[in-house]
Amino acid sequence: DSGVTQTPKHLITATGQRVTLRCSPRSGDLSVYWYQQSLDQGLQFLIHYYNGEERAKGNILERFSAQQFPDLHSELNLSSLELGDSALYFCASSAFGQGGQETQYFGPGTRLLVL
């Protein structure tokens, strides 16, 4: 158990709908990363938040948005869903160890199926 929680575990919805995925980082971790893993694209970085502020954006579609709240949990909002959005969505929180090296701890993922 990494200490990172994600809800829901599974989500089935229809094209055109909107869903919200939730992530709670490990206690004390200020960074949250979101990733998408689809069968054809592998793992892709979507977005990174640190202490409530957006730090970096990757391959995140305009239909997707995210935020990190004052209690440090994060939500990823996916709208106008398409069949191709079906994927595993992971979040990870990170901590810095000795020498400033960062370790990411991954949540169990949310499996999204768009029908």
Place this chain on the structure above:
Amino acid sequence: KNEVEQSPQNLTAQEGEFITINCSYSVGISALHWLQQHPGGGIVSLFMLSSGKKKHGRLIATINIQEKHSSLHITASHPRDSAVYICAVRVRGAQKLVFGQGTRLTINP
């Protein structure tokens, strides 16, 4: 061409064999990660490297910054090592990770 390339894509070996998985990258990096993804989907961070070599149990990771190459070795492989191993690089100056396509490892008893 992907910025991060792994080889082989699939690897099947017998229990006890020495395993090597390779990762080459084409961008400047500040760090390289090796991740393990279990059949159920969960991802575990194995190593983060910025230089040299790290060892944890039967796992060894090395990186050659000049050659832009890293290897993950597993000694005395065991069926429970069966998983997908993913190399990811942190692009220098950015906060994002770029991932390889993964290597699917199967260890037969």
